[in-house]
Amino acid sequence: MPSALGHLRILEIGDGVGAAYATKLLADLGADVVKVEPPGRGDRTRHRGPFPGGVPDPEKSGLFLYLNANKRGIVLDLHAARGQETLDRLAARADLLVHDVHTTAMAAHGLEWEKLSARHPRLVMTSIAPFGLTGPHASYRGPDVVMWNAGGVATLNGDPTHPELPPLKAFGDQSGFQAGLNAAIGSLGALFARLATGRGEHVEVSTQEALAAILELTFEFWPYCGLVASRLGAKPIQPLCFVECRDGWIFLCCVEEHQWKHFVEIMGSPEWAQMELFENRLARGANFDALHAFLQEWCREQSVQELYDAAQRRRVPFAPVSTMGDLLASPHLKARGFFATLEHPVAGKLTVPGAPYRMSATPWALRRPAPCLGQHTDEVLAEVGR
Amino acid sequence: MSRRPPLAGIRVADFTWVWAGPFCTLQLAHLGAEVIRVETATRPCVTRLLPPFADFEPGPNRSGYYNQYNQGKKSIALDLKRPEALDVAKRLCAASDVVVENFAAGVMDRMGLGWGVIRRLRPDAIMIALSGYGATGPDSDKVSYGPAQVPLSGMSSVTGYRDFPPMHVGISYGDPTGGLHGAVAVLAALLHRAQTGAGQYIDLSQWETSMAVLPEAITAWTMNGEALPRDGNRDPSMAPHGVFRAAGEDRWVAVAVEDDAAWERFATTIGRPELASDPRYATAAARKAREDELEELVTAWTSTRSPEDVTAQLQAAGVAAFTAATNKDLAEDPHLNERGYFVELPHPEVGTRKHAGVPWRMSASDCRVRAAAPLLGADTDRVLSEVCGYGAAEIARLREAGALV
Numbered sequence: 101m102p103s104a105l106g107h108l109r110i111l112e113i114g115d116g117v118g119a120a121y122a123t124k125l126l127a128d129l130g131a132d133v134v135k136v137e138p139p140g141r142g143d144r145t146r147h148r149g150p151f152p153g154g155v156p157d158p159e160k161s162g163l164f165l166y167l168n169a170n171k172r173g174i175v176l177d178l179h180a181a182r183g184q185e186t187l188d189r190l191a192a193r194a195d196l197l198v199h200d201v202h203t204t205a206m207a208a209h210g211l212e213w214e215k216l217s218a219r220h221p222r223l224v225m226t227s228i229a230p231f232g233l234t235g236p237h238a239s240y241r242g243p244d245v246v247m248w249n250a251g252g253v254a255t256l257n258g259d260p261t262h263p264e265l266p267p268l269k270a271f272g273d274q275s276g277f278q279a280g281l282n283a284a285i286g287s288l289g290a291l292f293a294r295l296a297t298g299r300g301e302h303v304e305v306s307t308q309e310a311l312a313a314i315l316e317l318t319f320e321f322w323p324y325c326g327l328v329a330s331r332l333g334a335k336p337i338q339p340l341c342f343v344e345c346r347d348g349w350i351f352l353c354c355v356e357e358h359q360w361k362h363f364v365e366i367m368g369s370p371e372w373a374q375m376e377l378f379e380n381r382l383a384r385g386a387n388f389d390a391l392h393a394f395l396q397e398w399c400r401e402q403s404v405q406e407l408y409d410a411a412q413r414r415r416v417p418f419a420p421v422s423t424m425g426d427l428l429a430s431p432h433l434k435a436r437g438f439f440a441t442l443e444h445p446v447a448g449k450l451t452v453p454g455a456p457y458r459m460s461a462t463p464w465a466l467r468r469p470a471p472c473l474g475q476h477t478d479e480v481l482a483e484v485g486r
Numbered sequence: 487m488s489r490r491p492p493l494a495g496i497r498v499a500d501f502t503w504v505w506a507g508p509f510c511t512l513q514l515a516h517l518g519a520e521v522i523r524v525e526t527a528t529r530p531c532v533t534r535l536l537p538p539f540a541d542f543e544p545g546p547n548r549s550g551y552y553n554q555y556n557q558g559k560k561s562i563a564l565d566l567k568r569p570e571a572l573d574v575a576k577r578l579c580a581a582s583d584v585v586v587e588n589f590a591a592g593v594m595d596r597m598g599l600g601w602g603v604i605r606r607l608r609p610d611a612i613m614i615a616l617s618g619y620g621a622t623g624p625d626s627d628k629v630s631y632g633p634a635q636v637p638l639s640g641m642s643s644v645t646g647y648r649d650f651p652p653m654h655v656g657i658s659y660g661d662p663t664g665g666l667h668g669a670v671a672v673l674a675a676l677l678h679r680a681q682t683g684a685g686q687y688i689d690l691s692q693w694e695t696s697m698a699v700l701p702e703a704i705t706a707w708t709m710n711g712e713a714l715p716r717d718g719n720r721d722p723s724m725a726p727h728g729v730f731r732a733a734g735e736d737r738w739v740a741v742a743v744e745d746d747a748a749w750e751r752f753a754t755t756i757g758r759p760e761l762a763s764d765p766r767y768a769t770a771a772a773r774k775a776r777e778d779e780l781e782e783l784v785t786a787w788t789s790t791r792s793p794e795d796v797t798a799q800l801q802a803a804g805v806a807a808f809t810a811a812t813n814k815d816l817a818e819d820p821h822l823n824e825r826g827y828f829v830e831l832p833h834p835e836v837g838t839r840k841h842a843g844v845p846w847r848m849s850a851s852d853c854r855v856r857a858a859a860p861l862l863g864a865d866t867d868r869v870l871s872e873v874c875g876y877g878a879a880e881i882a883r884l885r886e887a888g889a890l891v
Contacts, residue, residue, distance in 0.1 A: 104678040125667075129674045149722065150706040150714075162705025213849070232847075237821040241744070241806035245719050245727055249740035250808035252816045254729060256656030259647070266729035266738050267810045269719050270655040271644040277699040281666035286846035286853075288673035289517040293492035293851045295680055301850035309827050309845035312816050314662040316505065317536060320550025322813040323840040324538040329813045331656065332736070340633055342642070342651050349652050351637040412628045419634035421642045421652045424707035424714075427697060432625035438694055439708075451708040456698040457671045458620075461686035462678050 103130025104462035108291070111136060111190055111197045112171070113178075113211075115144050117276025118228040118307065119200035120167040122283035126196075127170035128455075128464050134190065134480055135171045135471065138178070142473045143168075152447070158473060159446040165470045166452045169442055173471025174480045178209040187211070189484040191220050195300075196287055200228040200279070204239075213302040224290040224300040228279050232306030242307060247275035251311020256318055258331030267331055278314065279307040337381040338388045339363075342421060343399040349421035350404050352395065357381065362414035366407070367398050444469040489852035491518020496676065497873070499575075499582035500524065500559065501599070503531040505632055505658060506616050506692055507588030508555045509665030514584070514672065515558035516844045516853055522578065522869055523556060525862055526565045527891045534862065540836035547835045547861045554841050556859035557829065562870070563863030563890050570889040572598055577874035580607040584672055588616040591626045601687045610685040612675040616668050620691030630692065635660025639696030644703045646716035653716070663699060664692035725773040726752075726780045729810055732793040738810035739793035741784060741800065746770060748805050755803040756787045833858035866890055 108131040112123040120135075120143065127133040137143050145167060146158035158164075177183040187209070191197060197216070199206060206212065206227075213225050227233060230242025231250070248254045254267035286303035294300060312319065318329035335341075339352040339360075354360040357380065364373045372378075372394050377387040384391050399407065404420045411418035420426065427433060428451070440454035447469075455464035496519040500511045508523075508531075515521045525531060533552040540548045547553075562578075564571045576599070579585050585604055587594050594600050594615065604611050615621055618630020636642050636659050637652065646653035671688045679685055697704065706712045719728040724742055732739045743749050746769060750762040761783075767773050773780055788796050793809035800807035809815060816822060817840055829843040843855055870876045876884070884890050 102678075102682075104674040107681060125670050126674075147723075148702070150702055150709055150712070152709050154710070162709055163702050166701035166705060231821060232825055235821040235825040237801075240801045240808070241804065242808070243721075243724070243727075243742045243744060243806050245721070245729065245742050246740045246806045246808045249729060249738075249810040252811045252813060253656060254740070255738075255810050255812050257654065258656075259650070259653075262647075263736065265647055266719065266731070268645070268647065268653065268656075269729070270659065271641055271714075271716075272700060272702050274655075274659075274699060277663070278666070281663070281670065282845045284670045285513050285517075285666065285673060286848065288670065288677065289492040289853065290848060290851065292517075292673065292677060292680070293490065293848075295677075296490065296494070297850070299850060301848055303846055303848055305846040306825070306827070309822070309825075309843070312822070312827070313842045313845050314509075314657060314659075315813065315842070316657040316661075317533070317538065317549075317551035317554075318657075319813045319816065319842055320554055320839070321538045322817045324540045324550040324836070325542055327538065330736070342637070342653075344651070349637070349643075351634055351642070353631055353634045355631060415629050417629040417631040417634050419630070419638035421637040422640045423643050424640055424703055427640050427704070428707065430625075432619065432623040433694075435623040436620055436691070436694075438697070450705060453694070453698045453701060453704055456667050456690070456695045457614075458689040459671060459675065459686055460688070461684055462675070 101465060102462050103465070104459065106130035108132065108195045109193055110134070111194045113197070113199040113201050115201050117145065117167065117273040118279040118283065119198045120145065121277050121280030122198050122226065122287065123171065124167050124169070125284045129462065133171040135168060135173045136176050136187065137173060137473060139175050146473070162450065165442065165444060165447055165450055168470035170467050171471060172476035172480060173474065174477040175474035184210050186481060186484070186486050188219065189486065191216060191223055193484065194223060195291060196224045196226065198226045198283060198287060203227060203229065203233055217300060217302070220300070222294065222298065222300050224287060224294065224303065226283050226287045226303040226305065228283050228305045228307065230307045232309065233304050244273045244275045245269050247307050247311060250308045251275065252315055252319065253311050256315065256329060256331055260332045260334050263332050275307050275311055278310045279305055282310045334385065334388060336385045338384040338391055339395060341392060343396050345399050345402045345404045345407060348404045348423070350399065350407055351419045351421060353417045353419065354381070359416045362416050363411065366410050366414070370398070440466050442466055442469045446472060489850065491852045493517040493519035496520070496584065497582045498522065498584045498586060499578045501585070501587040501594070502616070503588065504533060505555060505661035506664040507586055509662050510616060510668035510672070511559065511586050512555055512557065513666065513669035516855065518852060521559040522865070522873070523559050523561045523860070524564050524575065524578070525561050526563060527862055528565050528567070530862060540839065545835065550839065553833065553836065553839070553859040557841060558856040559860060560865035560869060561860035561863055562866040565889055565891050566597055568887065568889040570884055570887045574870065574874060574884065574889065575599055576607055578869070579604050579611070581873050582608070583612065585611060585613040590629060591617045591619065591621045605685070610679055610683055612672060612679065612685045612688070614668055614672055614688040614690060616664050616690045616692060618692050620694065621689040632658030632661045635692050635696050638693055640700055640703060641696065644714050644716060647718045648716060650716065660692045660696040664690060664695045667695040667698070720777065723770055723774065725770065725777045726784045728781060730781070730785050730788040732788050732796055733791055737793050739788055739796045740808050740810060741788070742806040744806060749773065751803045752800065752805045755799055755805065829855040831855065831858040834861060
């Protein structure tokens with residue numbers, strides 16, 4: 101089967117989610133990605149889990165196995181001259197080098213952009229850093245909870261009825277995924293530019309900026325209106341809320357008036373729904389406490405699937421609060437073949453998220469499981485005569 | 487050497503609206519593609535109708551939401567419900583390298599602009615549909631709004647305060663995540679086309695791209711049958727790790743102690759160096775086991791200081807921390823401003839306002855926000871004549887027929 105990026109050779113010096121996700125996106129479309137890990141501990145995601153039975157094992161981390169499928173893995177000691185020389189040979193034949201290892205560490209390894217580009221003018225290098233490579237905060241450290249706050253996303257999430265609870269981050273290392281997506285876009289842009297110029301370039305991704313770019317309509321409240329957005333502000337329109345059914349949670353979503361009218365019909369047109377308090381979406385927002393109590397009372401007797409189906413039949417965009425079990429059992433996702441199962445020599449079979457998009461001519465494909473630590477060191481070094 | 491945009495010469499026919507689709511094409515505009523948004527005043531993009539409006543004065547060209555995510559694009563007014571408009575849309579697609587849409591599945595087909603038509607108009611076209619549920623499968627006809635993707639994807643079931651209901655994440659997270667994945671797919675398809683001359687069709691489901699960023703929750707289930715609990719801002723291994731109260735009204739600061747060495751630096755910075763060797767806290771496992779008391783200890787220190795002071799002291803010592811930044815904090819952030827992240831370009835109706843810019847820099851290529859967002863229909867005549875090849879008389883006839891609104 102043809103692949104979109106089978107002509108590309110990529111090096112990844114990743115230690116976390118960002119660089120690994122950027123190169124996963126490219127590896128899944130056919131690129132030959134060689135992941136470089138330090139001796140001993142390897143990539144930090146090998147130690148993040150989840151692990152089978154909760155027992156840590158660097159070859160069995162669900163996060164690592166997902167992020168690094170379709171790649172080959174080598175171990176190089178970049179502190180040593182020999183490791184640096186080997187990396188230089190690999191860079192000589194690479195189209196792209198992606199890293200999220202701190203630039204001071206990269207410089208200590210002789211991997212500054214200026215040096216690399218002087219020797220390998222066709223190389224594209226993409227650097228991911230929490231706060232970018234320049235500016236007063238360039239040396240700041242930033243794991244996900246710090247970045248989710250530094251990018252302005254956390255202050256948007258909380259419970260308006262519980263101001264004592266802090267701004268809340270989303271599950272997982274979402275700042276790593278967002279940085280990785282931006283890095284993949286910048287890298288592909290640079291590779292496309294190279295078709296015309298014949299030269300590589302340096303792409304620098306700031307995780308903080310990647311997050312400040314996805315604040316929906318909230319960032320502009322300051323420059324447009326002088327208003328500070330807060331997690332404690334009530335939603336202007338309702339219902340856009342979670343309620344508990346007898347067998348799980350559902351998200352009610354009535355943005356347009358006709359959607360609310362349909363929902364009222366589904367509820368059997370109760371008398372309370374005719375009250376002036378709830379006459380339009382703004383009134384329902386202003387009187388949400390009362391609305392929520394009525395909705396919760398009715399929904400508690402319903403089943404999630406029946407209410408979801410009844411709403412969708414009337415084009416009302418409710419959605420279940422899916423559990424992971426719901427996702428794995430979804431007939432729709434099964435019919436689309438979304439989940440993929442990889443077979444790893446140490447970890448065994450593991451089902452992971454599969455193709456995020458269907459490309460008609462160059463399909464997403466799982467070709468090999470994630471590498472064991474150093475699994476391809478001999479193979480890859482032989483290719484470059486080491 | 488003059489700087490050249492990476493996607494110089496690439497034209498994108500943009501039939502998207504709301505956030506996911508426009509966010510996909512925004513990335514292509516950053517890279518220098520000519521993105522032409524097809525819009526209509528008879529049913530304007532939802533984001534043109536939502537606040538914030540500049541200085542609280544509503545108007546279809548005055549929304550910060552639209553103006554943020556459509557920077558650097560062109561706009562043509564075309565009422566696709568008019569039969570005359572279909573010919574314009576077809577000519578635009580024939581002249582475009584990429585066609586992007588995010589209507590519900592099947593809508594483009596019914597308008598006569600499905601992939602079967604597009605590929606005949608332009609044999610090397612790349613077309614991408616970013617729908618909520620995807621183009622195939624038993625749920626493909628379901629309707630999806632941005633906010634509903636967060637619960638649907640499973641993210642809400644694992645996001646929230648401990649022992650509280652499932653939560654949102656504060657933004658319609660499925661939209662930017664879908665839009666960015668879409669841009670990756672389009673760029674890969676463009677590289678493939680440059681190698682082979684072949685275009686293709688891309689079916690993107692926002693539901694699926696939202697699950698692509700949840701591997702820990704999904705593999706915890708597929709490996710162990712374990713449904714991970716909602717656990718606030720805590721981390722499975724790092725402690726302390728959270729968002730803590732700082733001095734001031736509703737001010738907060740994120741602090742993450744990444745390992746034992748960082749714990750030692752943290753203890754020294756807060757003036758409690760003895761805690762570094764205290765066996766109750768010396769290892770990550772020990773700290774994790776006493777996380778409640780540890781959080782009280784952190785709060786005792788942070789709550790008497792401004793979040794900026796906490797950040798400066800801890801980061802200087804090599805401990806990860808940052809203010810829970812508001813939109814105002816970001817706009818005034820000295821670091822982001824010094825880096826030139828924000829864009830301030832003149833707009834004919836709202837003047838010069840601060841907007842978020844491109845999150846990556848390119849050392850050789852011309853990558854930037856090239857212009858403020860377009861007024862609705864600002865480029866209609868020029869695009870119809872220069873891109874679609876209509877003469878002035880034909881444009882006048884189309885306008886008279888009501889197609890160009």
